[in-house]
Amino acid sequence: MPAALRGRLVLQSLIMVGYIFKRLFQLVPVLLGITLACFFLLRALPGDPATLLLGARGGPEEVALLKQRLGLDLPLWRQYWLFLGDIGSGTLGRSVVHGRAVSELVLERLPATLWLVAYSTIIAVILTVPLALLSAVERDKPVDVLIKLVFTILLAIPSFWLGLVLVVMLAIWLPLFPTSGYGEGFLSRLHHLTLPALVIALATASLTIRSLRSGILNVLGSDYVTTARAKGNGTNRTMRVHVLPNALISSISVLGAHTSWIIGGTVVIETVFALPGLGSLFVESIFARDYPMIQGLTIVFAVLVVLINLATDIAYALADPRIRLD
Known part of the structure; x- marks a missing residue:
């Protein structure tokens, strides 16, 4: 070198x-x-x-x-x-209800919340990239209209109601997934968290698909894409090498901002699916007026949000070398 x-x-x-x-x-x-x-x-x-x-x-x-x-x-x-x-x-106080240090309870419940956030983000990315590409390539055609219509409706549906609908469809009518619990072991946890993660992922994908689609359409009109096609690059290579990496930049910010929202949104989802995470613990603490627990959980949520925003900024800078962090 x-x-x-x-x-x-x-x-x-x-x-x-x-x-x-x-x-x-x-x-x-x-x-x-x-x-x-x-x-x-x-x-x-x-x-x-x-x-x-x-x-x-x-x-x-x-x-x-x-x-x-x-x-x-x-x-x-x-x-x-x-x-x-x-x-x-480092104790974050002592819970009035549980009689234990808040940090101990947080460490017990934190893995379930992190699993849910990570799993839902992965599902959202898996849904976003191919559907946004398809929607951009088939612009204003029936497939594009259908994708935009479906995810606009999903964005408007409250998460708790969508969760209940998925429970009825995929856990009661078709007993494919459990309705509650966290599971033990990697595969068991993925099985138990699929429904709640899917609820969050659909809401996230509703935003990121539109953002990535707009980014792809903007990049498709760029001079370097026209040059790449003139050099004989096929559609697949042009999309993979030139279009998608540049179009992802704006979607990274949207995904990071929505992931920060997911941290707080787990309160509803964990309650609906009876997950032993920080969100359900937060709800229990509010009803019990457990001041130390509420205060400690608020600090934990704030730290998680700031760390996610930091990771988003770093990913944004890595995706676009033109950005100067200094």
Whole structure:
């Protein structure tokens, strides 16, 4: 390898590393703002955690003792300071309902959510690329109109309703997939997560197909595509080498943004399919007014979203060498 090329690769690698550290450093004020919003908005909600936990059997003395044990009788600024201390220690606080460190419960439930997000993203990509290519090549023909119509309808359908429809069709009428659970082992988990992942993937593909189709149509009119065809390149090679890599750039941003939305959207899907993930744990914590658990899960969701956005920016830069991260 020539020395000039080697030096250029090293420089690009250093720029990429510096960019990653810069984005990670920017995460600190973002998370601090999220902790402030989450902490004070929770305190503004009606209902007292101590009263809800004790129920009808809790008198004024018992409620006061539980508040003291949970630190709810302290001034708000001190409660917030203790919350930041829990984040710094890595425990994220101690769950009121479960009596365990929030981080322990998060680590138990996190794999199910990550599996669901990764599986749904893979299915969305598998659906997006061939259907977007077909829609662009058959522009304004019946196949193109049908693809746009079907995925526009799917985009308008609420995810929980689509999930229930798929459960009735593919789990009750045709008992192909289980309706709940997480499974054990790789194949079992794929089997159990297929329906919920498909619900999320259809919503994602509804956006990415339109984005990729538009990108392909724009690239097809470029001069370098015309030149490639003039040189005798076939349609398949032109699409694979020249059109698709350049058209994917805009779709990467759409996919990354929607994947960030999926992190929060798992709350509904995990509840519908009874998956033991972070989303279902978040719903349980809200109903129980488990302040430490809600706060800890909010921080975890925020970190996951920021990391996905960072990965999207990196993938965008790798897909388009013209982008300068510095």
